[in-house]
Amino acid sequence: MDLGLTEMQEMLKNGARDFLENECPEQLVRDMEEDEAGYSTSLWEKMAEQGWQGLLIPEEHGGAGFNFLDLCVLLEEFGRALVPGPFMSTVLGGAVPLIEIGSEDQKAEFLPKIASGDVIFTLALTEPSARFDEEGVQCQASVDGNNVTFNGVKLFVPDANVADYMIVAGRSEKGVTLGIVATDQDGVDVTQLQTIARDKQAEVKLNNAQGQLLGVEGEGWEALAPVIHRYTVGECAYMVGLAQMDFEISVDYAKERVQFGRPIGSFQAIQHKCADMVTDVDGSRFIMYKAAWAISTGQSDEETQMSVNMAKAWCSDATRRVVAHGQQIHGGIGFTKDYKIQLYFRRQKRAELSFGDADYHRELVAQQLGI
Amino acid sequence: MDWQDSPEQAQFRTEVADFIQARLPERYRSGDENSDETQTTGWQADRKSNDPSAKESAINWADALAEKGWIAPHWPKEYGGAGLSVMEQFIYNQEMAKADAPPVGGMGVSLLGPTMIVHGSEEQKAEHLPKILSGEVAWAQGYSEPSSGSDLASLQTRAIRDGDDFVINGQKIWTSGAQYADWLFALVRTDPEAPKHRGISFLVMDITTPGLTVRPIIDMGWQEPFNETFFEDVRVSTSNVIGEENRGWYVGMTLLDFERSGISGAIEYERTIKELIEYVNSEPENDIKTRDDFESVRHQIADRYLEVNVLFNFAFRIVSMQNSGMVPNYEASVNKMFGSETHQRLARTGTKVFGLYSNLWSEENEYAPMRSLFTRDYVRSVPHTIFSGSSEIQRNVIATRGLGLPRG
Numbered sequence: 061m062d063l064g065l066t067e068m069q070e071m072l073k074n075g076a077r078d079f080l081e082n083e084c085p086e087q088l089v090r091d092m093e094e095d096e097a098g099y100s101t102s103l104w105e106k107m108a109e110q111g112w113q114g115l116l117i118p119e120e121h122g123g124a125g126f127n128f129l130d131l132c133v134l135l136e137e138f139g140r141a142l143v144p145g146p147f148m149s150t151v152l153g154g155a156v157p158l159i160e161i162g163s164e165d166q167k168a169e170f171l172p173k174i175a176s177g178d179v180i181f182t183l184a185l186t187e188p189s190a191r192f193d194e195e196g197v198q199c200q201a202s203v204d205g206n207n208v209t210f211n212g213v214k215l216f217v218p219d220a221n222v223a224d225y226m227i228v229a230g231r232s233e234k235g236v237t238l239g240i241v242a243t244d245q246d247g248v249d250v251t252q253l254q255t256i257a258r259d260k261q262a263e264v265k266l267n268n269a270q271g272q273l274l275g276v277e278g279e280g281w282e283a284l285a286p287v288i289h290r291y292t293v294g295e296c297a298y299m300v301g302l303a304q305m306d307f308e309i310s311v312d313y314a315k316e317r318v319q320f321g322r323p324i325g326s327f328q329a330i331q332h333k334c335a336d337m338v339t340d341v342d343g344s345r346f347i348m349y350k351a352a353w354a355i356s357t358g359q360s361d362e363e364t365q366m367s368v369n370m371a372k373a374w375c376s377d378a379t380r381r382v383v384a385h386g387q388q389i390h391g392g393i394g395f396t397k398d399y400k401i402q403l404y405f406r407r408q409k410r411a412e413l414s415f416g417d418a419d420y421h422r423e424l425v426a427q428q429l430g431i
Numbered sequence: 432m433d434w435q436d437s438p439e440q441a442q443f444r445t446e447v448a449d450f451i452q453a454r455l456p457e458r459y460r461s462g463d464e465n466s467d468e469t470q471t472t473g474w475q476a477d478r479k480s481n482d483p484s485a486k487e488s489a490i491n492w493a494d495a496l497a498e499k500g501w502i503a504p505h506w507p508k509e510y511g512g513a514g515l516s517v518m519e520q521f522i523y524n525q526e527m528a529k530a531d532a533p534p535v536g537g538m539g540v541s542l543l544g545p546t547m548i549v550h551g552s553e554e555q556k557a558e559h560l561p562k563i564l565s566g567e568v569a570w571a572q573g574y575s576e577p578s579s580g581s582d583l584a585s586l587q588t589r590a591i592r593d594g595d596d597f598v599i600n601g602q603k604i605w606t607s608g609a610q611y612a613d614w615l616f617a618l619v620r621t622d623p624e625a626p627k628h629r630g631i632s633f634l635v636m637d638i639t640t641p642g643l644t645v646r647p648i649i650d651m652g653w654q655e656p657f658n659e660t661f662f663e664d665v666r667v668s669t670s671n672v673i674g675e676e677n678r679g680w681y682v683g684m685t686l687l688d689f690e691r692s693g694i695s696g697a698i699e700y701e702r703t704i705k706e707l708i709e710y711v712n713s714e715p716e717n718d719i720k721t722r723d724d725f726e727s728v729r730h731q732i733a734d735r736y737l738e739v740n741v742l743f744n745f746a747f748r749i750v751s752m753q754n755s756g757m758v759p760n761y762e763a764s765v766n767k768m769f770g771s772e773t774h775q776r777l778a779r780t781g782t783k784v785f786g787l788y789s790n791l792w793s794e795e796n797e798y799a800p801m802r803s804l805f806t807r808d809y810v811r812s813v814p815h816t817i818f819s820g821s822s823e824i825q826r827n828v829i830a831t832r833g834l835g836l837p838r839g
Contacts, residue, residue, distance in 0.1 A: 061433060061434060061435065061436060061437075061440065061518070061747060061750070061751070062432060062433050062751050062754070062755075063432055063744070063747050063748050063751040064432070064751055064752075064755055065432065129432060311834050311835075311836065314836060315835070315836060315837065322837070322839075323836075323837050325830075325836040325837055326836065326837040326838065326839045327839060328823070328826075328827065328830075328839060330836075331826060331827060331830030331831070331836050331839075332823070332826040332827075332830065334829075334830050334834055334836060335761075335764075335765075335768075335825070335826035335827075335829035335830045335833075335834075336826070338761070338765070338829060338833065338834065339765050339768070339769055339829075342745070342748070342762075342765065343741040343744070343745070343769070346741070346744035346745070346747070346748060347737075347740060347741055347744060349432050350434055350740075350744065352432075353432050353433070353434055354434075357433075370736075370737050370740055373733070373737055374737050374740075374741060419730070422730050422733045422734065422737070423730070423733075425733040425736065425737065426729045426730060426732065426733040429708050429732070429733065429736060430708065430712045431708055431711050431712060431720075431729045431732055431733075
């Protein structure tokens with residue numbers, strides 16, 4: 061038993077922190093909120109040079125062959141730096157399903173391009189029903205050999221505005237069916253949504269959109285389980301990094317801000333909030349890594365499922381408590397656009413909602429406990 | 432990161448579990464036939480019990496542990512401890528807690544011994560340590576006073592030098608288990624002129640010394656875990672000072688800095704929440720699941736389950752840090768605060784589940800669900816956020832010592 065990082069993971073973490081402090085400063089985060097594409101192509105290319113898009117991809121397909129827990133170490137740093145852009149959608153929504161269920165041809169075709177930063181992927185899973193379960197997939201899929209045609213509406217699709225391909229979940233007469241759909245076709249119509257985090261999410265209308273069948277027709281939901289697990293824990297890692305930074309900024313502010321002739325951090329009302337913040341951040345970190353560990357080491361399906369649900373249930377609520385305290389500690393300055401703390405507050409909500417909030421996952425925990 | 436034992440750790444775990452399975456006296460084995468009272472008052476009370484079978488159980492269990500050198504697993508070997516590594520101690524504590532086996536030696540093993548090993552003279556060590564290890568002498572701690580709780584350093588019990596003795600007058604309170612103890616270690620004021628942290632000495636004394644009176648305090652759960660201890664011209668030799676005179680505050684803080692992971696709490700709450708879940712799922716007579724508020728109840732149960740998992744991770748973190756040579760800072764305060772607050776939430780959820788039945792106090796009542804465990808825990812978890820540094824003090828410590836916020 062050991063809850064520390066390995067030497068390699070420490071290197072990954074420190075390297076990423078240094079890199080992102082230089083390459084992803086606050087100004088870039090702000091610029092991307094108002095940017096049409098929502099990401100910096102030069103940062104994207106530099107990240108590919110670091111090997112990050114390909115971190116999980118096996119070496120034979122041009123990646124680094126790291127495990128999922130390693131990726132979470134990186135994603136924690138992404139949350140800390142609020143890295144904007146299609147990294148999680150490409151890696152967790154694209155590379156992961158390809159690695160898990162792609163044919164050898166599909167892996168050979170797409171994985172090296174993901175690793176090199178040449179293509180952007182996303183996962184088109186949710187629909188106007190905004191459900192995360194199998195019933196939520198109602199978009200029509202019709203399969204003809206290795207081709208699949210989709211008709212329907214996907215909603216809250218991350219980074220669809222810049223994605224080259226999307227992995228679409230549809231439903232044929234045999235059940236949930238997945239396909240790899242190129243976005244540069246007439247049958248794909250993307251409309252960007254203005255969101256709380258000013259990230260890029262979209263409505264995607266599929267009108268006879270053509271794609272390659274991914275996996276087996278009708279078995280798409282089962283195939284998505286490892287993808288949803290990883291994406292969900294990835295969101296937790298992002299929230300942990302985000303909350304850690306929000307907490308650090310707030311503690312620093314409490315040391316500097318003087319009222320009644322003394323730093324507000326000397327008041328117990330503020331101190332106790334800070335103590336609760338670090339408890340929540342640390343609690344989130346370990347429950348997230350436990351889920352990442354269960355996935356990486358191939359623990360039983362039951363244990364993995366439970367640990368993923370526990371992680372998202374806990375991190376969703378705990379990190380919200382952290383960013384709410386962060387705002388309160390900052391007082392008036394905190395709710396101005398110019399000050400940075402609100403950047404974390406708004407992004408926490410996006411991640412909290414992604415793949416189900418605390419109540420959704422708590423319900424799944426309760427079901428697994430049999431109650 | 433790894434949440435599993437290494438092969439060596441797994442082997443040691445099996446050794447401990449097998450030992451407990453083979454040697455734990457029947458009286459201490461979990462089960463409905465054993466009363467909750469036995470589980471809470473434990474070994475220290477049993478060894479002074481009028482019930483011969485209780486006394487025999489306490490002696491047998493101490494003997495069994497002593498054979499393995501496991502009464503003081505964390506003490507160095509040269510002082511008769513087992514010299515276990517940090518990780519082995521953790522596994523030992525885990526398995527003891529899983530079996531609900533009572534630790535032997537109480538405060539002598541956990542607090543006084545380790546402090547004496549650091550600060551005591553060779554004579555003091557030779558006199559006291561073997562008697563702790565043999566189970567011959569049990570210790571109680573005299574720190575708090577009626578007017579010195581969270582602000583412990585303001586303590587006023589006076590020890591005035593008279594030749595080779597100190598003469599002590601004053602009062603201690605919350606002296607846990609003093610009614611079953613043989614010796615007392617106490618913080619007393621030996622220099623009232625000095626700044627408050629610098630006029631305190633750490634004294635040990637026989638609890639039967641004339642002038643020393645122990646009076647149990649009946650708590651809100653009708654139990655007597657704590658006492659008041661009164662000093663009226665109690666004469667104690669100056670050779671009973673541990674460490675330097677007037678440096679007792681720092682000697683005492685060695686004890687408090689002796690970080691504990693809190694794993695036994697996590698294991699107890701896990702056992703409790705699992706039993707609650709099993710009850711809700713299997714009780715054929717109950718209609719809990721048909722109640723209108725069951726959705727809220729089941730989410731509360733799930734939350735408690737989550738919190739216990741978070742608490743486990745906090746405990747694992749402490750031992751991971753120690754195992755890699757780091758010294759925990761605010762982390763131990765997080766464990767105490769979060770663990771005690773989880774305990775109270777768990778009791779609240781349990782009483783919520785059973786509704787009106789949570790009125791029932793007696794574990795023997797035929798109507799009592801789960802032996803009325805939650806009702807009694809609801810009352811008995813109240814002190815948990817107060818003793819050993821209240822939740823507020825823990826948050827102060829986290830904020831100032833851990834996060835570097837300025838003291839108020």
